[in-house]
Amino acid sequence: MTAGRAAGRRAGASGTRETILAAARRRFGDHGYNGATIRSIAADAGVDPALVHHFFGSKEQLFVAAMRLPVAPGEILAALEAGSRDASVSTGEQLIRTALTAWEDPAVRTTFLGLLRSALTSEQAARMLREFISEAILGPVARAVSAGEAGGTPGLAGAAGGARGDIADAEYRAGMVASQVLGLAVARFVLALGPVASASPDDLAATIGPTLQRYLTGEIRAGGASPAGGDGSARPDP
Amino acid sequence: MTAGRAAGRRAGASGTRETILAAARRRFGDHGYNGATIRSIAADAGVDPALVHHFFGSKEQLFVAAMRLPVAPGEILAALEAGSRDASVSTGEQLIRTALTAWEDPAVRTTFLGLLRSALTSEQAARMLREFISEAILGPVARAVSAGEAGGTPGLAGAAGGARGDIADAEYRAGMVASQVLGLAVARFVLALGPVASASPDDLAATIGPTLQRYLTGEIRAGGASPAGGDGSARPDP
Numbered sequence: 134m135t136a137g138r139a140a141g142r143r144a145g146a147s148g149t150r151e152t153i154l155a156a157a158r159r160r161f162g163d164h165g166y167n168g169a170t171i172r173s174i175a176a177d178a179g180v181d182p183a184l185v186h187h188f189f190g191s192k193e194q195l196f197v198a199a200m201r202l203p204v205a206p207g208e209i210l211a212a213l214e215a216g217s218r219d220a221s222v223s224t225g226e227q228l229i230r231t232a233l234t235a236w237e238d239p240a241v242r243t244t245f246l247g248l249l250r251s252a253l254t255s256e257q258a259a260r261m262l263r264e265f266i267s268e269a270i271l272g273p274v275a276r277a278v279s280a281g282e283a284g285g286t287p288g289l290a291g292a293a294g295g296a297r298g299d300i301a302d303a304e305y306r307a308g309m310v311a312s313q314v315l316g317l318a319v320a321r322f323v324l325a326l327g328p329v330a331s332a333s334p335d336d337l338a339a340t341i342g343p344t345l346q347r348y349l350t351g352e353i354r355a356g357g358a359s360p361a362g363g364d365g366s367a368r369p370d371p
Numbered sequence: 372m373t374a375g376r377a378a379g380r381r382a383g384a385s386g387t388r389e390t391i392l393a394a395a396r397r398r399f400g401d402h403g404y405n406g407a408t409i410r411s412i413a414a415d416a417g418v419d420p421a422l423v424h425h426f427f428g429s430k431e432q433l434f435v436a437a438m439r440l441p442v443a444p445g446e447i448l449a450a451l452e453a454g455s456r457d458a459s460v461s462t463g464e465q466l467i468r469t470a471l472t473a474w475e476d477p478a479v480r481t482t483f484l485g486l487l488r489s490a491l492t493s494e495q496a497a498r499m500l501r502e503f504i505s506e507a508i509l510g511p512v513a514r515a516v517s518a519g520e521a522g523g524t525p526g527l528a529g530a531a532g533g534a535r536g537d538i539a540d541a542e543y544r545a546g547m548v549a550s551q552v553l554g555l556a557v558a559r560f561v562l563a564l565g566p567v568a569s570a571s572p573d574d575l576a577a578t579i580g581p582t583l584q585r586y587l588t589g590e591i592r593a594g595g596a597s598p599a600g601g602d603g604s605a606r607p608d609p
Binding site: 246249250252253262263271301304305308311312313315317319320324325326327328329332333336341343344347353354355356 | 484487488490491492497500501504505509539542543546547549550551552553554555557558559561562563564565566567570571573574576577578579581582585586591592593594
């Protein structure tokens, strides 16, 4: 609750930018998405709130910049496109390697876990994070998957075929990718389960990359012609 | 901080048991593993702490009973054995169906998310939960996987071969299973990501079952003869 209108002391635009981002990471980490305000972040950084708006626009945009998201929307799309061109490294592997690289930065981990904590303790925060993930991450992935399945990028079409190229299906695929990436973060950094916490990025990429690739392009619905399950609807209840 | 020595009012042993378990679920959910004490649970249930010890033994054992763990140790082993016998339903699918069925109970969900919350907010709670998961869940799964890989149960040997049948490898496999199950809980119940939250158990089983099966028995390490990756060590950094 310090004054939010401290005089802006600029040591060059890029220095000020970094100061604001550092303050934003601390605020988002400590208070979640809702609790952190542009005003409080500006106060922490010793600048006028108007300068924060000038540099970053909305709180959402500041959030994206401050988070250095483990799987940033732009990087996801780049990976998806690269995966379509380069068959030697799957899109799924590129996604998990992008997340692992981002998490090597302790500040990113701290912010990420702060967000998860706020989502667990506040329905309001969970809704905000859900909306953010849906809009900034799942949406772009879903559109890319859907476009790929429709025949635009052969590398993403995979086994799914064009018939399933609807947005609802693509959002489900993106959501399942998110579930495994989130779960890895919980197991590796929150619970620090021994063998998962100490695993090398290469091992994790070899383990999880094919999972994400299958979620993006494989046959993953009950009743589909999956290699293992046959017609899932005919399965007896356990 | 109410008195922990309220006179035991027994309405039959099974009724008292259920009263204690309900109190334990609330306490574990609200206060995490460490914050919930046998004394406070007994007070909530209106019984003597000695009766709680009599019924359940240690706090760990009470925890297991109260949690009705999403993937209970006994059920894991039963599923692993059944998977070895019955090729039509994979062990991975049985595991995820067991978790989904347990989570249908709101009390189980509440407790589970309470534990996750406490792990995110307290390093002490995270350590306790980590120890509990490792001892009660990962250990049994790892031993079963390891035994299967060593040739004891052909259904679990899968593509991994006997050479990797060491406990460290099996613990990594079990930890990766835990990561996807945890991640599904976060995506479906905490963030409530639309398409994942609304997906049917059949779809989730078709999506995640093969993932868990591969984590248990597939080729998941860098440098292994995986169908997609070849020798992972030779991969260029992205």
